Amino acid sequence: MVKQFLITRPNHDIITSYLHDFSKEIVRTVKGAQDIHITNLEGPNATRVKLEKALSKEKPKLVFLNGHGDRKKVAGHKDEIILDNKNVDLTKNKIIYSLSCDSLTDLGEISVKKGANAYIGYNASFMLVRDPSREGTPSKDKNALPFKKICVTMINSLVFGMSAETSIEKTKEEYRKLIRSYGTSEDDPYGDTPLIRFALAWNLEFLDMHGDPNAAF
Template sequence: MNRVIIITRPFYDAATKFLFHWCRLVIDEAKEKHFKILDLKEDKANKTVLESYIKKHNPALVFLNGHGGPNLITGQNHKVLIESGVNDHILSKKIIYARSCNIASFLGPTSIKRGARAFIGYTRKFYFAWANISTSRPLTDSMATLFLNPSNMVMVALIKGQSAQEAYDKSQKIMRENHLHMISSNASFEENQYAPFLWSNLKSQILLGDKSARIV
């Protein structure tokens, strides 16, 4: 199996800034496991570069970050990266994790029909929160950690050779644990108030395609 991972991480607003920095942890994990990383960051997170890199390098795993909708995901400056019925065929034979809103409700199933091996994504909006004082240090924000760490776990598990089902289960488990913490007496007031949003992410995250698919 091709040990190449492609990651799109646009950076043009506060939300993409957080995702940009949190992807760094996934990149570090992949490098430790000797994967070749195609890091499509900032202006490189565009449709032309993505299509070109996928065609040339045939990555086994595609990690898409950014704003999206049921039938598309965007890259830098909200420009469309992949759209159902337009270029979702480029995801054929790959495992995809899309950290984006609503995408698993339509683009997920169509990409599976077009040959993607497995697709993990969200059928509703993807929520996360942060303290305003942490905007300049996204990785230190404890609230964002509760949301983005379990989300990263999908990729970490896949990189470690686990199946799509195992990666999905791992992420679900940590979201559930984090949610239970957030509603416990050990949680801060803020954590307690944002628990419903993490719960929504947990419920809307789905796995499509071959549950046994793995990249190593």
């Protein structure tokens, strides 16, 4: 049986261009998997209408949201609100992983109350350290690499069937590993290591979930 996976990938400003880059690998991986169908709402396609249509018609079991957010909403292309309390009931019977700021706090809780199996996200801002000279090419930004690794660890764990709780624990372990190991002179030409470690520690602190810890794709 083919499993349905939905991803939103806005790409209209610096931060979303980094998140867009982080998710390239998982899109490539899933496209090569025979038992998973991916709906890739990329760039201008990351709209509320298209998200609602995909959630209703394709009934994806796993939804990966990338974009700006706050406690009550997650945004898509050009910061259009694509998920909030008015349409969050569409997350029923789904696992949501939201790589956005704060949305776990309120929206995550409401989502689970409305029937989502699990909502994974951050209870505070998602922090990132960028190399300003690489803003135009996020894939070449060495400062962003540890954040990309974390993103890949979490979504790979979920896509390949680990439970929400195990995926979070694996990702937290990756955070700890990176905090301990990051920072050779080769990694850190501009002395940004302490700040990168702090941002990783911040994200580690606020990554969490609501819902069923055993929920799996």
